[in-house]
Amino acid sequence: MPRQLRDGTAGGPRQWSRTAQTQRALLDAARQVFTERGFSDASIADIVERAGSSVGSLYHHFGGKSELFVAxxxxxxxxxxxxxxxxxxxxxxxxxxxxxxxxxxxxxxxxxxxxxxxxxxxxxxxxxxxxxxxxxxxxxxxxxxxxxxxxxxxxxxxxxxxxxxxxxxxxxxxxxxxxxxxxxxxxxxxxxxxxxxxxxxxxxxxxxxxxxxxxxxxxxxxxxxxxxxx
Missing domain, CATH: 1.10.357 (Tetracycline Repressor; domain 2)
Structure with a gap:
């Protein structure tokens, strides 16, 4: 589950909207990469590139590749x-x-x-x-x-x-x-x-x-x- 939801991080509606959009983009990209290449061969670099995001953002919201798979x-x-x-x-x-x-x-x-x-x-x-x-x-x-x-x-x-x-x-x-x-x-x-x-x-x-x-x-x-x- 995304860290934002696990930790209950507070924020205004606009911040929540940006967070939700980022998490959704990362999950959608991870779905594409994992189903195309499998978990072992999927790379964080490929996921964040497809999501239009960054490695730091992925780690911030999910903690890593395994946590993204579990989410x-x-x-x-x-x-x-x-x-x-x-x-x-x-x-x-x-x-x-x-x-x-x-x-x-x-x-x-x-x-x-x-x-x-x-x-x-x-x-x-x-x-x-x-x-x-x-x-x-x-x-x-x-x-x-x-x-x-x-x-x-x-x-x-x-x-x-x-x-x-x-x-x-x-x-x-x-x-x-x-x-x-x-x-x-x-x-x-x-x-x-x-x-x-x-x-x-x-x-x-x-x-x-x-x-x-x-x-x-x-x-x-x-x-x-x-x-x-x-």
Whole structure:
């Protein structure tokens, strides 16, 4: 996150506007350079040249190349969260209460965001990342699991936690495949496939020892259709 936002530096509206413009220009330039060359081969000189800024300004606002990469990732994650939250809220306002339908609605918003920002999705999945980034990404993944726990109204039992983790991982892996699609039409087919797999997993609910889950063949899709929530 930019230092201006982390430190809460005070300033008038004009100063804030200049700061925001500089940060935006650096983030936009970093996005271009990172997605073209990868993190390791990207240079600060290239980023500031494209931003029309200076090395000193980059270090002032972000602290360095790694911090700039992380700031891009944080904005990408925030966009995912805002889109999923809005989609779920809109579905609830339309009267949808079934947890499975709400999860699918949020998942679709997440996956569509992965296509819209596919350059960033592929960048952050490439493995060419700053030191410590994978740990941050795992921590964020655990947060997503916790949010899905709540959305699906699960208990704190280990098997429920694993169930939420499997569903969350499915959406995460699906996001990469969506971003790698060659066309929007192909991406939409992948989104349909991912949500169908999620629907099948949700058909029987989480496994609990001593309780046999119902057959997928007789319950798949029950109460989890897409009608009315596209």
């Amino acid at each position: 891009l990732w944080e904005q990408h994650q925030l966009a995912h969260e805002e889109a999923a939250t809005k989609a779920v809220a809109d579905a609830r306002n339309k009267g949808v209460t079934d947890p499975g339908q709400l999860f699918e609605t949020g998942a679709r918003a997440f996956l569509h965001g992965s296509w819209q920002r596919r350059d960033l999705t592929l960048l952050f999945s490439s493995g060419d990342v700053p030191p410590g980034f994978d740990m941050m990404r795992r921590r964020r993944g655990r947060e997503w699991i916790g949010q899905n726990d709540s959305l699906l109204r699960l208990t704190d039992r280990p098997e429920d936690r694993v169930y939420a983790a499997i569903l969350t991982s499915l959406i995460g892996e699906g996001a990469y495949e969506v971003a790698a699609a060659r066309t929007r039409r192909q991406a939409e087919k992948i989104i349909d496939a991912v949500t169908e797999y999620a629907r099948r997993l949700m058909a029987g609910g989480p496994w609990h020892p001593g309780i046999e889950p119902p057959s997928i063949g007789t319950t798949a899709g029950a109460g989890l259709g897409l009608d009315g929530i596209h």
